Each structure stands twice: as structure tokens, then as C-alpha cells.
Amino acid sequence: MRDSEFFGHVTAVAPGKVNMSLRVGPRREDGYHDVATLYFAVSLHEEVTAAPRRDSAITVSLSERSAFTEVQQQVQGETVTAAIPLDERNLAHQAAQKLRERLGITSGVDLTITKNVPVAGGMGGGSADAAAALVACSALWGAGLSKEQLAEVGAELGADVPFAILGGAAVGQGVGDELSPLLTRGELHLVIVPANTGLSTPEIYQELDAMREEAGVSAEEPELDADLVRAVCTADAEMAATLMTNELQAPAVRKIPSLDRMMDAGLLEGAMQGMVSGSGPTVVFLTRDAAAAGQLATSLEERTDVWAIPVTGPAPGARLLTSRS
Numbered sequence: 001m002r003d004s005e006f007f008g009h010v011t012a013v014a015p016g017k018v019n020m021s022l023r024v025g026p027r028r029e030d031g032y033h034d035v036a037t038l039y040f041a042v043s044l045h046e047e048v049t050a051a052p053r054r055d056s057a058i059t060v061s062l063s064e065r066s067a068f069t070e071v072q073q074q075v076q077g078e079t080v081t082a083a084i085p086l087d088e089r090n091l092a093h094q095a096a097q098k099l100r101e102r103l104g105i106t107s108g109v110d111l112t113i114t115k116n117v118p119v120a121g122g123m124g125g126g127s128a129d130a131a132a133a134l135v136a137c138s139a140l141w142g143a144g145l146s147k148e149q150l151a152e153v154g155a156e157l158g159a160d161v162p163f164a165i166l167g168g169a170a171v172g173q174g175v176g177d178e179l180s181p182l183l184t185r186g187e188l189h190l191v192i193v194p195a196n197t198g199l200s201t202p203e204i205y206q207e208l209d210a211m212r213e214e215a216g217v218s219a220e221e222p223e224l225d226a227d228l229v230r231a232v233c234t235a236d237a238e239m240a241a242t243l244m245t246n247e248l249q250a251p252a253v254r255k256i257p258s259l260d261r262m263m264d265a266g267l268l269e270g271a272m273q274g275m276v277s278g279s280g281p282t283v284v285f286l287t288r289d290a291a292a293a294g295q296l297a298t299s300l301e302e303r304t305d306v307w308a309i310p311v312t313g314p315a316p317g318a319r320l321l322t323s324r325s
């Protein structure tokens with residue numbers, strides 16, 4: 001291992017994701033659910049800079065360039081604003097800690113996160129921070145770990161972390177961490193609409209369990225629609241629009257009923273399809289092409305009080321941006 005003092009800082013980026021399909025099986029003994037999901041990385045990136053320290057501390061701060069610096073959540077009907085945790089609860093902090101344990105080193109690091117992915121929005125923003133932190137720290141510490149090895153470390157931090165490392169489009173099974181990468185051609189054009197409050201992922205899974213129990217339906221083994229996988233792989237927006245689905249949408253809408261109105265507004269303004277992303281509450285619209293995405297974003301911003309961001313995918317996974325010594 002080389003002395004980190006000889007290194008300058010290292011910056012890595014990792015993409016946010018949407019789930020073009022998310023099917024959820026029954027609750028398991030460990031509280032998790034088996035899923036069958038079609039992950040799709042989009043061109044909204046988290047950036048993490050890792051700078052060496054002389055001591056063994058790990059610090060996390062948010063860059064001023066961050067589009068998001070706090071999280072708003074509904075707690076017992078009240079909207080509560082909280083800062084993103086910058087201590088050991090932060091997923092980037094946990095990533096650095098796990099990596100050092102794996103490497104058997106005690107090097108310290110200052111991590112600076114630039115957040116562009118909505119917080120607690122169902123787009124895997126925290127997971128992208130963890131993925132970018134793993135890639136940046138691995139380079140800083142000269143770890144020489146492969147993407148597969150980093151994904152192994154990432155899987156211990158959260159179900160979505162391995163996909164943020166892999167990027168592109170992939171089928172996710174198990175809790176979402178067993179990935180089968182997909183070969184794709186062409187791009188899909190989407191519009192992302194962040195909500196002004198976040199949702200808690202475990203609460204949304206719990207809500208789904210409760211809704212199933214109320215309706216007396218038992219969860220089936222989750223399976224992906226092969227036609228949807230084909231449509232996404234060939235960037236067939238028309239076909240993908242008819243087949244995309246998310247079983248966490250109903251529980252997210254039950255927590256935030258206005259999401260239904262947002263999805264209707266997008267369809268009225270010309271989106272081919274609208275859906276909640278992952279555990280929500282970010283809404284993702286599928287459009288025909290880049291021009292349609294731009295138009296939809298503009299008209300949604302004009303007609304409703306939202307921020308609408310055109311994005312494309314599939315986007316590459318976590319990667320080094322700069323490395324200066």
C-alpha cells in the first residue's frame with residue numbers, strides 16, 4: 001500500500017437509476033423481499049471526491065454544487081425537514097469504512113459529495129454515493145479491486161449499490177443485488193420529476209405487505225416480462241411504455257396521493273407513460289425522443305409547480321472522473 005500523502009484527490013461519479021420494472025415477492029424472514037427488477041441507469045450522477053488525510057478519520061461533507069442538500073419526509077402526517085446525515089450513517093462513509101476493513105488498512109479520507117439525484121426519491125441516490133465512494137477510495141488507496149469485488153463490498157451496504165457500480169441496464173434478482181447485465185443498443189429518453197418530500201424505502205415495502213394483506217392476495221414469486229426486457233434492450237420506447245410496471249407504485253401513491261395527479265399531468269402533456277421510480281416518490285416519464293423529453297419537461301414546469309429533468313439511459317456505472325497527484 002502506498003502512502004496516501006503522495007496522492008492528491010480522486011473523483012468518481014455514479015448514476016441514479018430507475019426501475020423500468022419492479023416486481024416484489026413475499027416478505028422474507030430477514031425483512032427483505034425477493035424482487036425481479038429491470039434496473040436502468042440514467043444520466044443524473046452523484047459525484048464523490050476522496051482526499052487523503054494524515055489521520056484515520058473519515059469525514060463527509062456536501063459540496064455547494066449539490067442540487068439536493070436535505071431530505072423532507074412525512075412523519076405522522078407532518079412534513080419534517082432533516083439534513084442528510086454526514087456521520088457514519090452516510091452510505092459514502094460506510095462505503096469507505098467497509099473498503100478499509102476489506103483492505104486491512106486504517107487510512108483516513110475526506111469525502112465530498114455532490115448530490116444531483118433526488119434524496120429519498122427512489123432513484124438510489126445514497127447507493128450511488130456509496131458506489132462512487134468505493135471507486136474513489138479504491139483508487140486513492142491503490143486497492144486494485146475489480147468492479148466485481150467492489151460490488152461485493154457494496155452489496156453489504158444496500159441492495160441497489162452493486163447496480164450503481166455496474167450501471168447500464170441489468171436484471172436484478174435476490175434482493176436486487178444479483179445482477180445479470182443486459183446488452184443494449186440505442187437510448188431511451190425520460191423525464192424525472194422529483195417530489196418535494198421523500199419516502200422511506202422500508203416503509204413502502206411494509207405498506208405493500210399491508211395492502212396485500214388487506215386485499216387478501218398473497219405475493220407470487222417475482223418474474224420479469226421478457227418482452228419488456230427486449231423493449232428496453234432495443235430502446236423500443238413504444239413497447240416499453242405499454243409494459244413498464246412497478247409494484248411499489250400503489251403503496252407510494254397511498255402515502256402521497258398527489259403522485260397520481262402528477263402522472264396524469266405528464267400523460268396529458270404528451271408522455272408515453274408515467275410511473276413512480278423504485279420506492280418513490282420521484283415520478284419518471286418515458287418519451288419518444290430527446291425533443292419530446294425537452295418539451296415535456298418545459299410544459300410540466302410551466303403548467304405545474306415542479307422541477308422536471310430530461311435524462312437519458314442507459315448510463316455507465318460508477319467510474320473515475322479525475323485522478324490528480
Ligand SMILES: C[C@](O)(CO)[C@H](O)COP(=O)(O)OP(=O)(O)OC[C@H]1O[C@@H](n2ccc(N)nc2=O)[C@H](O)[C@@H]1O
Pocket residue numbers: 019022031032033034035037122124127157158159160161174175176201202205278279
Ligand atoms: C426500491 C429499490 O430501490 C428498488 O431497486 C430497492 O429495492 C431498495 O434498495 P436499497 O434502498 O438499496 O435498500 P436497502 O438499503 O438494502 O434496504 C432498505 C430496506 O428496504 C427493504 N427492502 C429493500 C430491498 C428489498 N429487496 N426488499 C426490502 O424489503 C428492507 O426493509 C430494507 O431494510
Ligand SMILES: Nc1ncnc2c1ncn2[C@@H]1O[C@H](COP(=O)(O)OP(=O)(O)OP(=O)(O)O)[C@@H](O)[C@H]1O
Pocket residue numbers: 071084085089090091092113118119120121122123124125126127129130160198199201278279280
Ligand atoms: N449519501 C447519502 N445521501 C442521501 N441520503 C443518505 C445518504 N446516506 C444515508 N442516507 C439516508 O438514507 C435515506 C435514503 O436515501 P436515498 O437518497 O438513497 O434514498 P432512495 O434514493 O429512495 O434509495 P433507494 O432508491 O435505493 O431506495 C435518506 O433519508 C438519508 O437519511
